Amino acid sequence: MKTYRSVFRDEAKLDINYVPHRLPHREGEHRLLMEFFSFMLRFPEKMAQRVIITGDVGTGKTVLCQRFGADMTREASKTGTNLRYVHVNCREYRGSLFLVLHHTVTVFHPTFPKRGYSAEELLSALLQILDEENAYVILTLDEFESLIEREGSEAVYKLTRLQEARSNKPQRLSLICVMRNLRAIERLDASTRSTLQLNIINLEKYSKEQLTDILNDRVSIAFKPLAVSEETVSLIAELAFSENGNARFAIELLWRAGKYADTEDLGAVTPECVREAVSGIIPTVRKGELASLKLHEKLFLLAVARIFKGSQRAFATLAEIEEVYAVVCEEFDERAHSHTQLWKYLQLLSAIGILKTEVSTGGTRGRSTLVYLPRIPAHELEKELSVSLKK
Amino acid sequence: MQIEEVFCSKIRMKILKLIERLGELNVSEIARRLSINYETTSRHLKILEEESIIQHKVFGRIRLYRFNERSPKAKAVQNLIGTWEQANKQ
Numbered sequence: 001m002k003t004y005r006s007v008f009r010d011e012a013k014l015d016i017n018y019v020p021h022r023l024p025h026r027e028g029e030h031r032l033l034m035e036f037f038s039f040m041l042r043f044p045e046k047m048a049q050r051v052i053i054t055g056d057v058g059t060g061k062t063v064l065c066q067r068f069g070a071d072m073t074r075e076a077s078k079t080g081t082n083l084r085y086v087h088v089n090c091r092e093y094r095g096s097l098f099l100v101l102h103h104t105v106t107v108f109h110p111t112f113p114k115r116g117y118s119a120e121e122l123l124s125a126l127l128q129i130l131d132e133e134n135a136y137v138i139l140t141l142d143e144f145e146s147l148i149e150r151e152g153s154e155a156v157y158k159l160t161r162l163q164e165a166r167s168n169k170p171q172r173l174s175l176i177c178v179m180r181n182l183r184a185i186e187r188l189d190a191s192t193r194s195t196l197q198l199n200i201i202n203l204e205k206y207s208k209e210q211l212t213d214i215l216n217d218r219v220s221i222a223f224k225p226l227a228v229s230e231e232t233v234s235l236i237a238e239l240a241f242s243e244n245g246n247a248r249f250a251i252e253l254l255w256r257a258g259k260y261a262d263t264e265d266l267g268a269v270t271p272e273c274v275r276e277a278v279s280g281i282i283p284t285v286r287k288g289e290l291a292s293l294k295l296h297e298k299l300f301l302l303a304v305a306r307i308f309k310g311s312q313r314a315f316a317t318l319a320e321i322e323e324v325y326a327v328v329c330e331e332f333d334e335r336a337h338s339h340t341q342l343w344k345y346l347q348l349l350s351a352i353g354i355l356k357t358e359v360s361t362g363g364t365r366g367r368s369t370l371v372y373l374p375r376i377p378a379h380e381l382e383k384e385l386s387v388s389l390k391k
Numbered sequence: 392m393q394i395e396e397v398f399c400s401k402i403r404m405k406i407l408k409l410i411e412r413l414g415e416l417n418v419s420e421i422a423r424r425l426s427i428n429y430e431t432t433s434r435h436l437k438i439l440e441e442e443s444i445i446q447h448k449v450f451g452r453i454r455l456y457r458f459n460e461r462s463p464k465a466k467a468v469q470n471l472i473g474t475w476e477q478a479n480k481q
Contacts, residue, residue: 113420
């Protein structure tokens with residue numbers, strides 16, 4: 001009998017959520033962040049810090065914050081400061097200040113109710129909890145653009161000024177705003193913009209050499225010795241560099257190439273495995289977005305994938321999708337949601353770039369919405385959704 | 392109130408089991424999860440609070456109910472529920 005031999009030692013080290021102990025080529029930015037927040041180790045109550053981190057997709061913004069959060073929390077515990085690091089992806093919470101704050105409150109009170117009060121009340125509740133527990137929070141607002149897009153200046157104002165207005169009380173809430181660039185900030189009014197204080201850390205895109213270092217680091221902890229050749233790492237670094245220096249793409253590609261090697265039982269990850277992997281890859285940013293969708297949004301998207309799978313059509317109407325969605329719901333033993341609800345799902349999926357919509361005015365029966373699946377192969381999408389829905 | 396009066400209510404026992412399982416909850420959530428109306432839930436919570444078995448914490452308009460950490464009665468009830476559930480599993 002043939003024994004199964006995997007190239008992996010620990011593939012979890014390639015997971016999108018894994019935070020490595022070492023961040024190659026981000027040491028300077030990490031030190032700067034620690035410096036910005038060093039007051040927390042000495043007199044945490046005196047001030048609240050605000051930092052903006054910018055950088056393109058895959059430049060290490062999220063992992064930098066998470067590494068910093070873990071390190072800062074550990075340092076704070078040594079000085080007896082009750083510090084919590086909370087990382088929220090604003091896009092996952094639809095850019096809603098209320099949902100972002102609710103998530104933060106549930107760190108302290110997991111069953112805190114979701115309805116019946118406003119974002120301001122929730123912020124007051126959060127500050128009350130922090131006062132009572134003598135705790136401090138560094139709240140990272142990842143994909144900050146979506147919060148600004150939905151809530152505008154008001155949200156930032158509430159997060160910064162409201163706690164400043166509390167007389168003689170400690171400053172409890174510090175912010176790290178993570179975004180691709182500063183364009184969204186320019187949309188805020190001047191006074192709100194000034195509250196962010198503009199401590200800005202910009203992450204440049206990685207060079208090919210830097211990507212190679214990052215990949216080598218991950219190879220050493222995720223793969224068995226000699227399972228990944230230098231040529232393989234070099235090819236992945238090259239491909240990721242052409243994808244705008246996207247390290248996330250590089251790591252995803254490394255993992256997929258490893259999977260191909262295991263499927264073929266090669267015992268090593270060859271450049272050919274990388275070529276196989278790259279042809280079928282969905283950038284992880286899409287995967288992350290798929291994972292954050294709610295059940296019926298996934299079911300709706302699964303219906304779209306099924307319509308386009310195996311057909312040569314470029315678009316479908318919402319009515320057609322609705323029919324397939326009803327069948328999908330039956331399959332998953334779910335009650336189909338209403339047309340209005342589906343319309344909202346369509347808007348959301350368009351907003352995050354998975355689907356594209358266009359209003360057709362050419363027909364004789366008035367306007368109808370045409371739905372496109374522009375970037376993701378339908379069979380890949382169906383596969384990813386099926387896996388996600390089975391979890 | 393005598394012990395038999397407190398524990399003779401099926402709803403009160405369900406509320407206590409729910410709070411034991413989830414830690415803390417507001418009135419609406421308790422009512423929703425047990426499929427009883429708001430007023431009934433409030434009434435039973437009031438009885439349990441008067442007996443110092445549970446307590447509430449106020450956050451603006453929100454009241455979260457949980458076991459009264461300082462009450463020996465609360466500890467006894469939590470032990471009873473825990474032991475009972477454990478025995479049922481065996």
